[in-house]
Amino acid sequence: xxxxxxxxxxxGPLGLLFFCCCSILMVLVIIxxxxxxxxxxxxxxxxxxxxxxxFLTIVTFLCAEGCAFLAIPFCIADIIVFxxxxxxxxKLEPGLKTVWCCAFISLQFVAxxxxxxxxxxxx
Numbered sequence: 001x002x003x004x005x006x007x008x009x010x011x012g013p014l015g016l017l018f019f020c021c022c023s024i025l026m027v028l029v030i031i032x033x034x035x036x037x038x039x040x041x042x043x044x045x046x047x048x049x050x051x052x053x054x055f056l057t058i059v060t061f062l063c064a065e066g067c068a069f070l071a072i073p074f075c076i077a078d079i080i081v082f083x084x085x086x087x088x089x090x091k092l093e094p095g096l097k098t099v100w101c102c103a104f105i106s107l108q109f110v111a112x113x114x115x116x117x118x119x120x121x122x123x
Contacts, residue, residue: 009074009078009082009112010113010120011116012074013112016070017067019067020064020068023063023067027057030053031056075108078104079104079108082100082104082115082116085119091119100115103115
């Protein structure tokens with residue numbers, strides 16, 4: 001069970017980034033689609049429709065920003081936990097432990113899943 005939660009911890013920031021990008025892309029597609037529909041039919045947006053599109057845009061961007069702010073403590077926890085795992089791993093040489101810790105700090109979204117896949121998944 002510990003291996004599963006380590007996998008959640010490793011892939012969590014990547015999942016939040018994916019959700020953030022998808023929510024922004026979704027709102028852009030909806031706004032573009034509605035705008036194209038009204039421009040092709042030659043009708044103007046009513047005030048209610050315009051207000052709803054603005055509301056949808058604000059809510060989606062707030063949701064995306066919420067995911068980004070949630071990813072920050074998630075990444076900090078990942079850096080701490082995976083650095084401890086790297087320094088306690090007897091299979092790693094001391095120089096490689098330092099390289100992994102630097103990778104955790106600089107390449108967070110990629111380094112956590114890679115380390116989990118190589119070292120923790122096999123335990």
